[in-house]
Amino acid sequence: MSIRYNPDCRTITLNTARTTYQVKIDRLGVARHAYYGARTADEDLSYLVYEKGDGMSVNPYEAGYGDRSYSLDTLPQEYSGFGSGDYRETALSVRDARGAECAFLRFESFQIRRGKYGLGPLPSACADAEAGVWTLVLRLCDRESGVSADLYYGVFEEEDVITRAVRIRNGGTGPVTLEKCASLQLDFQYGAYELVTFPGKWAGERRVNREKLTRGVKSVGSRSGASGAFYNPSAILAAAGTGETRGEAYGIAFVYSGDFLLQAEVSEFDSTRLLLGIHPDHFRWTLAPGETFTAPEAVMAYSDAGLECLSHRFHRFVQDRIVRGYWRDRRRPVLLNSWEGTYFTFTGEKLLRMAREAQAFGAELFVLDDGWFGKREDDRSGLGDWFPNERKLGMSMAELGEGIRAMGLGFGLWFEPEAVSEDSDLFRAHPDWAVSVPGRKPSLGRYELVLDLSRKDVQDWLITRMEAVIREAGAAYVKWDFNRNLTDLYSAALPAERQGEFQHRFILGTYRVLGALLEAFPGLLVEGCSSGGARFDLGMLCFTPQIWTSDNTDAIDRLFIQYGTSMLYPPSVMGAHVSAVPNHQTGRVTPLETRAAVAMAGCFGYELDPERLTEAEKERIRAQIGRYRDLWDTVFRGKYYRLASPEEDVTVWESVSEDLGQALVTAVYGTVHGNMYVKRVRLRGLDPDAAYTLRVLEGAERLPAQARTLFTGGRTLLGQTLMNQGMYIPPAACDRQAWQIRLDRA
Ligand code: DGJ
Numbered sequence: 001m002s003i004r005y006n007p008d009c010r011t012i013t014l015n016t017a018r019t020t021y022q023v024k025i026d027r028l029g030v031a032r033h034a035y036y037g038a039r040t041a042d043e044d045l046s047y048l049v050y051e052k053g054d055g056m057s058v059n060p061y062e063a064g065y066g067d068r069s070y071s072l073d074t075l076p077q078e079y080s081g082f083g084s085g086d087y088r089e090t091a092l093s094v095r096d097a098r099g100a101e102c103a104f105l106r107f108e109s110f111q112i113r114r115g116k117y118g119l120g121p122l123p124s125a126c127a128d129a130e131a132g133v134w135t136l137v138l139r140l141c142d143r144e145s146g147v148s149a150d151l152y153y154g155v156f157e158e159e160d161v162i163t164r165a166v167r168i169r170n171g172g173t174g175p176v177t178l179e180k181c182a183s184l185q186l187d188f189q190y191g192a193y194e195l196v197t198f199p200g201k202w203a204g205e206r207r208v209n210r211e212k213l214t215r216g217v218k219s220v221g222s223r224s225g226a227s228g229a230f231y232n233p234s235a236i237l238a239a240a241g242t243g244e245t246r247g248e249a250y251g252i253a254f255v256y257s258g259d260f261l262l263q264a265e266v267s268e269f270d271s272t273r274l275l276l277g278i279h280p281d282h283f284r285w286t287l288a289p290g291e292t293f294t295a296p297e298a299v300m301a302y303s304d305a306g307l308e309c310l311s312h313r314f315h316r317f318v319q320d321r322i323v324r325g326y327w328r329d330r331r332r333p334v335l336l337n338s339w340e341g342t343y344f345t346f347t348g349e350k351l352l353r354m355a356r357e358a359q360a361f362g363a364e365l366f367v368l369d370d371g372w373f374g375k376r377e378d379d380r381s382g383l384g385d386w387f388p389n390e391r392k393l394g395m396s397m398a399e400l401g402e403g404i405r406a407m408g409l410g411f412g413l414w415f416e417p418e419a420v421s422e423d424s425d426l427f428r429a430h431p432d433w434a435v436s437v438p439g440r441k442p443s444l445g446r447y448e449l450v451l452d453l454s455r456k457d458v459q460d461w462l463i464t465r466m467e468a469v470i471r472e473a474g475a476a477y478v479k480w481d482f483n484r485n486l487t488d489l490y491s492a493a494l495p496a497e498r499q500g501e502f503q504h505r506f507i508l509g510t511y512r513v514l515g516a517l518l519e520a521f522p523g524l525l526v527e528g529c530s531s532g533g534a535r536f537d538l539g540m541l542c543f544t545p546q547i548w549t550s551d552n553t554d555a556i557d558r559l560f561i562q563y564g565t566s567m568l569y570p571p572s573v574m575g576a577h578v579s580a581v582p583n584h585q586t587g588r589v590t591p592l593e594t595r596a597a598v599a600m601a602g603c604f605g606y607e608l609d610p611e612r613l614t615e616a617e618k619e620r621i622r623a624q625i626g627r628y629r630d631l632w633d634t635v636f637r638g639k640y641y642r643l644a645s646p647e648e649d650v651t652v653w654e655s656v657s658e659d660l661g662q663a664l665v666t667a668v669y670g671t672v673h674g675n676m677y678v679k680r681v682r683l684r685g686l687d688p689d690a691a692y693t694l695r696v697l698e699g700a701e702r703l704p705a706q707a708r709t710l711f712t713g714g715r716t717l718l719g720q721t722l723m724n725q726g727m728y729i730p731p732a733a734c735d736r737q738a739w740q741i742r743l744d745r746a
Contacts, residue, residue, distance in 0.1 A: 002134045002155045003112045009044035016160040019302045023078055029106035031078040033187045038304045058085040076187035081105045089263050093180035105140035112136055117152045121508050123542030124297040125163050125321040132157045146172035161317045166295040170287035178285040182277030184298035189271045195264050196236035198564050200229050203552035203585050205533040206564035213266050221261035221279050225486030225503050229534035233260040234568050245306045252276055253568055256296035257539035258507035284500025315570035322538050326523045327545040331632050332603045334625050339369035340579050341609035344377055348393035348400050357610035359407040361618045362625035366404050367412035380447045383419045384426030386465045401473040412477030417462050419448045432492040433458050445484025453509030454502055455493045463516045482530040514543040546575050546603040553579035554586040555598040559646040572636040576602030590736045593698045596624040597666050597738035604628045627697055634662045641684045650679050660687040663743040669732040682726035686719030690745045697740040702733050716746045
């Protein structure tokens with residue numbers, strides 16, 4: 001059993017295969033956080049917690065007359081409430097009907113059970129079977145008010161991951177209001193840490209930012225109704241000196257797609273506290289007696305072998321426990337998306353011609369992006385009118401879908417379900433369905449308003465309409481976009497005292513619509529998108545097995561975006577397309593093989609007008625798609641290694657298949673220089689005793705003579721040699737050249 005209670009010392013120990021997490025119930029009934037780290041012997045680790053009252057600390061009443069070293073302000077805790085002596089950022093803030101803000105949470109009971117808890121309407125990690133997964137529910141209670149907090153822990157033994165969630169219950173006699181309700185608190189009494197976050201922007205999502213934590217609070221978050229492009233709801237806490245292959249690191253990520261706040265606080269005694277949860281700024285949730293509120297799930301993992309090991313733990317967990325349904329283990333279709341090829345300007349005939357070309361070079365799915373519905377010639381109108389524009393198409397959606405399917409291709413459609421244009425029939429019929437504060441003009445984002453998905457009538461309408469179009473089109477794929485964020489927070493359907501619930505209800509509504517569509521069409525592949533990767537989170541990934549990583553399709557910019565994303569998200573969830581050059585976002589011209597090599601590190605596709613390709617290019621694309629099919633399993637199910645970051649002259653990454661029989665090393669040069677040095681990399685994760693052949697996939701004729709034998713399968717090298725002594729990356733003949741080198745066990 002992975003969760004053990006020791007009644008002698010009142011510890012609860014959670015063990016995964018390689019990590020241990022321990023909680024200690026202390027003499028006042030406070031759940032102390034005793035330990036999280038490498039797997040330990042079965043011992044009471046709470047000796048590590050040093051009770052250190054500061055001269056200025058306050059003490060709980062029971063301790064106050066004699067035990068001045070006992071202070072909640074300095075003790076590591078599992079879940080702290082504001083108003084009982086902890087002056088740090090606390091996890092819970094609850095106000096009673098008198099206006100008093102106070103919660104002193106103490107142990108009441110616990111329950112250990114096989115399998116994974118569920119969270120009702122909220123998405124959460126899943127367990128196909130009960131084996132290897134355990135749940136702890138630790139109930140803490142504020143004895144005076146009767147408010148309780150059920151702390152949920154999901155222990156995934158093999159994956160070395162622990163999930164967290166919290167359910168607050170008002171067990172008192174009057175109403176209480178939650179003003180903050182974090183999902184995860186992680187306290188460290190010792191250690192100097194650096195915080196890695198993933199700041200970004202439109203077309204530049206998830207860069208890596210690493211900074212030393214010093215006294216004070218470092219926080220990132222979102223108040224925009226979506227997890228957002230500016231920060232990702234995930235972070236890594238790394239011990240100083242931690243690199244790819246050594247050092248301690250803790251990863252956390254939120255299974256939620258709305259407002260979030262991630263805080264890292266270093267206290268006066270250099271202890272560090274991490275908090276992750278719904279952003280409290282615009283959140284208020286009132287609970288009548290007997291009512292509960294469930295805070296979304298957060299995921300955490302620990303590695304004592306550097307960032308790479310942490311990434312591997314997250315990757316596997318996301319692949320197996322977050323992504324679910326029909327597409328979880330299936331190869332995703334290679335798609336052609338119409339957006340950058342046509343934008344809003346197309347007819348049904350043009351689309352059919354594009355699809356025919358795509359089919360000829362080996363694509364499997366044709367995706368019709370924005371512009372097929374209502375009055376939608378540009379981005380100023382039409383959103384919400386999810387009725388095919390047959391005049392523009394020159395045919396019905398059923399005919400278009402049939403035409404595409406007759407070529408042997410799947411058909412996919414773009415939607416932006418949470419948006420509505422002012423210039424739309426939907427808005428004219430239901431102005432109150434758009435989010436805005438009464439008496440004010442709503443703010444616009446890309447000329448759009450937000451549809452109030454907190455309302456059940458809106459959700460129901462959307463489900464019915466989308467289902468009808470998907471059925472008519474025979475669509476096998478939906479791209480679910482969201483191009484603006486929320487700001488004028490107000491729902492016409494909520495009373496004044498419940499407006500603070502709006503944003504969370506909005507996200508629950510989005511999840512409900514997604515869930516309903518997948519129930520109606522279990523084989524539907526939904527790709528998440530939000531102006532690219534502005535809603536790239538584990539919440540969406542519970543519904544959408546892949547997310548469009550960024551609107552920036554430039555291969556060189558993508559190196560940075562995919563590198564940062566890869567820290568906690570696997571390649572199998574990153575949508576990545578080859579687009580035309582000069583690139584539409586950067587104007588950069590990058591060789592076709594480089595664009596393909598970079599896109600092959602994700603869910604591969606093309607996003608261009610194939611009628612503008614030369615015959616030679618189409619031939620090369622046919623070969624690229626063939627290679628992708630061959631290597632898919634290695635990239636998707638294998639392990640991913642970052643060998644050289646995009647900050648270097650050559651970015652290098654490696655994927656190794658689960659059975660170690662195949663690997664793909666991809667190297668992409670930035671700007672090349674005259675008489676450039678040759679880069680050596682040490683490969684990782686290979687079978688040390690196996691001999692491997694090395695073959696470049698494209699451009700072998702450009703290899704310098706001395707590199708030909710090695711990189712065209714002419715000799716073998718042992719895995720241990722490639723890992724210890726390494727190999728050099730063949731020089732580049734031009735800027736931004738890529739090499740894909742395939743390794744096969746001989
Ligand atoms: C933003 C998306 O990220 C693009 O890929 C495209 O779908 C456009 N929206 C369509 O409006």
